[in-house]
Amino acid sequence: MTELVGQAGLAGLAGLPAASGLPAPSPLTVALLRPLRADHCLVSSAEIERLSAELGALVAHRPGGPFRLTDYLVRTTLWPSASPGPSSPFAWSAGTARRGIGLAAVRSLVAGTTQSPVDGVGLAVSRAISDERGGRGPISSMGQWLAGLTAAGRAAVQADAVTWATRLWSSLDWKAFDSPPVIGRDHWWDSPHSSLLAIRSRAEVRGSSTDGRGNPVSVHLVVLGGPRRAAVRSELSLVALAEALRTGDPQPPGRIVGWWPDSGHFVSLEVDQVTLSLGVATVARTVALLGASERGSGAAA
Amino acid sequence: MVPVTLQPRRAPQRDGLVEVDPGPPGPPGPGNTGTAQGDVLARLRDRSAQRPRFDPGLAGGLRAWLEDGAGALVARRGDDALPLHLGPRLLLGPADQNSPSRQTLALAPKRENYPSQVVTSYLVHALFRQLVTTGSVGDPLTDALDALGLHPNRAGLIRHVGRLDRRARTELRAELTDQIGHLRELTPHFAPGWLPRTDDRLAIPLAGGRVVLCGVFDLLVGAPAPGQASLCALQLTSGGPWAFARTALHYLALLETLRHGNPPFRLGLLDSAVGRYVIEDVQQEHLRAMASHLVTRLALLAGADD
Numbered sequence: 001m002t003e004l005v006g007q008a009g010l011a012g013l014a015g016l017p018a019a020s021g022l023p024a025p026s027p028l029t030v031a032l033l034r035p036l037r038a039d040h041c042l043v044s045s046a047e048i049e050r051l052s053a054e055l056g057a058l059v060a061h062r063p064g065g066p067f068r069l070t071d072y073l074v075r076t077t078l079w080p081s082a083s084p085g086p087s088s089p090f091a092w093s094a095g096t097a098r099r100g101i102g103l104a105a106v107r108s109l110v111a112g113t114t115q116s117p118v119d120g121v122g123l124a125v126s127r128a129i130s131d132e133r134g135g136r137g138p139i140s141s142m143g144q145w146l147a148g149l150t151a152a153g154r155a156a157v158q159a160d161a162v163t164w165a166t167r168l169w170s171s172l173d174w175k176a177f178d179s180p181p182v183i184g185r186d187h188w189w190d191s192p193h194s195s196l197l198a199i200r201s202r203a204e205v206r207g208s209s210t211d212g213r214g215n216p217v218s219v220h221l222v223v224l225g226g227p228r229r230a231a232v233r234s235e236l237s238l239v240a241l242a243e244a245l246r247t248g249d250p251q252p253p254g255r256i257v258g259w260w261p262d263s264g265h266f267v268s269l270e271v272d273q274v275t276l277s278l279g280v281a282t283v284a285r286t287v288a289l290l291g292a293s294e295r296g297s298g299a300a301a
Numbered sequence: 302m303v304p305v306t307l308q309p310r311r312a313p314q315r316d317g318l319v320e321v322d323p324g325p326p327g328p329p330g331p332g333n334t335g336t337a338q339g340d341v342l343a344r345l346r347d348r349s350a351q352r353p354r355f356d357p358g359l360a361g362g363l364r365a366w367l368e369d370g371a372g373a374l375v376a377r378r379g380d381d382a383l384p385l386h387l388g389p390r391l392l393l394g395p396a397d398q399n400s401p402s403r404q405t406l407a408l409a410p411k412r413e414n415y416p417s418q419v420v421t422s423y424l425v426h427a428l429f430r431q432l433v434t435t436g437s438v439g440d441p442l443t444d445a446l447d448a449l450g451l452h453p454n455r456a457g458l459i460r461h462v463g464r465l466d467r468r469a470r471t472e473l474r475a476e477l478t479d480q481i482g483h484l485r486e487l488t489p490h491f492a493p494g495w496l497p498r499t500d501d502r503l504a505i506p507l508a509g510g511r512v513v514l515c516g517v518f519d520l521l522v523g524a525p526a527p528g529q530a531s532l533c534a535l536q537l538t539s540g541g542p543w544a545f546a547r548t549a550l551h552y553l554a555l556l557e558t559l560r561h562g563n564p565p566f567r568l569g570l571l572d573s574a575v576g577r578y579v580i581e582d583v584q585q586e587h588l589r590a591m592a593s594h595l596v597t598r599l600a601l602l603a604g605a606d607d
Contacts, residue, residue: 026527094451116493118434149451152444155431156451162434163498170496170524227384228510262504264560 006031006266025173031268032205032219032257033176038212042252043244043273051280052245056193058284064291065196069283071222071235077286079231092145094160099223100142101125101157102164103184103204109169110183117165121158167261168204168223182206189242199283201242209254217254217271218243224258232258232267234282240271241279337576342489344580345522345533345567352530352566359585360562363555363592364507367514370599371507377603380511386504388515389549392598415461418540420473423449423458425480425539425573426519430499432481432488433520441477442470480539483576488535495522503556514595516553521565530566530583532557540574547579548591554583555591564588 006027025033059067090096104127105120114120125146130136132143146154174181184204191197203220211217220239224232236256243253252271259266269275378385415423424445428438431448438444446462449455465473491497501518520535534553538546547570554564564583571578 026525088453091453093453095453117496117498118493150444150447151435152431152439152447153451155435155444156427156448159430159434159499163501166496166498167501227504227513228506260504262502262560263506265506 006268025176026171028171028221028257028259028266029173029176031266032172032221032255033207033209035209036211036217036254036270040212040254040270041272042211042215042217042254043271043276047273047276048244051241051276052191053193054280055197055245055283056191058280058287059191059194059197062196062287062291064287064293066198067196067287067290068198068200069238069286070200071202071238074235074238074282074286075229075231077289078234078282079229092142094157097142097145097157098160098164099184099204101128101161102168105161105165106169107183109165110174110180117162117169121161121165124161125154125158171259171261172205172221177207179208187242187246189245197283197287199238199242199245201239201246203239203256208251211254216251218249218251219255220253220257222256222258224260225262228260228263228265233269234278236267236269237275237279237282240269240275241283244271244276337486337578338489341487341535341569341571341578341580342491345489345535345569349533349567353582353584354528355530355558355563355585357528357562359588360558363588364559366592366596367559367599368507370596371512374599374603375508375511378511382511384506384511384513386513386515387602389552391602392514392595393545393548393552415458417473420458420462421476421480422539422541423455424462424473424477425484426537428477428481429484429488429519429537429573432484433491433497433499436490438481438485440474441481442474445477480573483573484537484571486576487571487573487578491522496524497522503553503560505556505559512599514556514559516549516556518553518557523565525561525563527562530563532565533567533569534565535569535571538570538572538574540572543570543572546570546572551583551587551591552595555588555595558588 059065101121101124102117104124105114105117108114108120108123109117114123128140128143129147132140132147146157149157182205185206186203187201189199189201201220202222204223205221207219207221208216209219220243222236222239224235236258239256240253243249243256255268255270256275257266257268374385375382424442427445427448428441431438431444442462446459450459462470462473497520499520501521503514503516503518505514506512507514518534519537521532522535523532525531534550534557536546536550536553550568550570554568558564564587567580567582569578569580
């Protein structure tokens with residue numbers, strides 16, 4: 001596993017040339033899009049199939065399933081002290097809505113539909129509300145929630161989403177992407193060997209770069225919250241694993257970059273055998289702990 | 302730019318700062334022209350094309366200095382201690398707040414009884430965000446409670462206000478009306494292209510994340526640019542100590558330097574209680590002085606943690 005730790009503005013990273021007359025790309029852009037090392041080896045399809053079977057076997061006959069693993073579940077299961085407090089049932093709030101609205105805003109900015117995060121967020125909120133009121137599109141619980149807010153409540157939601165979107169929008173040089181990036185589409189891998197296992201790959205921005213031989217690979221930016229933590233490599237390896245296991249994507253995953261907007265730090269993992277092994281180990285530990293807690297609660301009952 | 306503080310003639314003079322009467326507030330006009338908010342905007346934009354260049358090694362040097370201070374604190378607390386999150390109140394307040402007990406460094410208990418100034422501060426900040434985001438505020442108390450009600454961690458504050466008797470609520474509404482009036486006069490309308498965003502949080506880890514310096518910009522405009530100071534920061538105080546608020550701005554400028562390699566090039570502080578403001582350029586001396594203060598305070602905390 002090749003790992004790069006960096007920070008915006010402090011260290012220039014070679015790899016992406018600045019266009020003549022233009023400022024150099026931001027360090028985060030370089031960390032995400034620069035080509036992989038020349039000696040980087042993609043994981044073979046036979047090895048991917050072996051990992052898939054290994055994961056299926058992990059959950060067979062395990063109590064506590066089905067297991068739908070997310071980065072959040074991994075973090076709170078393996079490192080419970082990193083959790084801010086007791087979990088409560090999900091409810092929409094300014095905090096839980098800002099990512100979805102912010103992503104819609106950045107998507108419209110990248111597409112050129114809007115010119116600023118303020119405009120993008122305003123468009124995303126008004127669309128969600130008008131779709132809800134007009135009965136257009138699938139039922140959206142966030143749209144229902146937004147439609148029921150007062151003007152001041154909506155302003156508070158917009159303010160949070162504008163800040164979230166502006167940080168992402170201004171951290172990357174969007175012209176450095178060869179093809180339009182995919183903004184905020186989560187992927188799920190459903191195990192073909194067991195209906196009890198699925199793994200989510202959450203990433204805010206997905207683009208492409210090249211491996212050591214010039215072949216295209218996908219790269220993924222994950223926006224992180226909370227403190228820097230040892231768990232982050234395991235969280236990011238889960239994204240790498242899900243991306244490697246997914247079939248049908250013409251570009252194999254090459255790199256996962258985790259970025260903390262609060263501090264400007266980022267950590268970059270290249271997707272190789274070591275990273276995927278860490279991902280499998282993370283799944284194994286999480287499933288074992290979830291199964292053990294299930295057994296414990298069953299015994300207590 | 303020499304720091305200058307502006308406030309209405311009738312406002313009390315405090316802290317020995319230079320006061321200039323910007324003239325009686327006129328009727329609200331279109332945009333930012335001819336008003337105090339126009340003056341705030343003009344002072345933020347003044348010579349903005351000539352942004353200062355900061356030493357590219359400055360951020361690294363400041364971080365190394367702070368790492369030394371944090372390392373001493375971590376050494377006293379032990380490697381297994383929970384991460385210590387430090388904000389401006391603990392780092393910049395009077396040193397005697399750092400009483401030599403472990404309680405100082407313990408997490409603050411959840412509050413249910415809030416001093417009136419704290420209540421006002423939270424509510425005014427919520428209204429400030431609304432003003433920046435939408436340009437308008439309705440009934441101040443209702444709007445502020447609606448906004449804070451969307452943040453689960455403000456539930457205690459909402460309950461506290463809900464328990465106020467009629468007279469206290471009337472006084473609170475009057476106070477908010479007064480303060481939002483000042484903010485309407487002072488707060489520029491930033492075009493979306495300025496990228497205005499509120500409550501931009503900073504969390505700078507030191508000593509491998511075992512000490513975290515925290516802060517929140519009330520309002521940032523501009524986009525971070527590698528190698529250039531390109532941001533303006535506007536902070537809000539609603540009647541708290543003016544000198545503390547100005548020092549806290551320098552603290553935030555230091556954190557931004559550690560985050561993106563450069564500080565904001567200009568800082569503004571709005572006092573919604575009396576309607577005054579100050580705009581100043583950030584200079585390397587501010588950052589060095591603040592880093593020196595923090596290292597000293599970290600050493601004090603290390604002693605307090607015995």
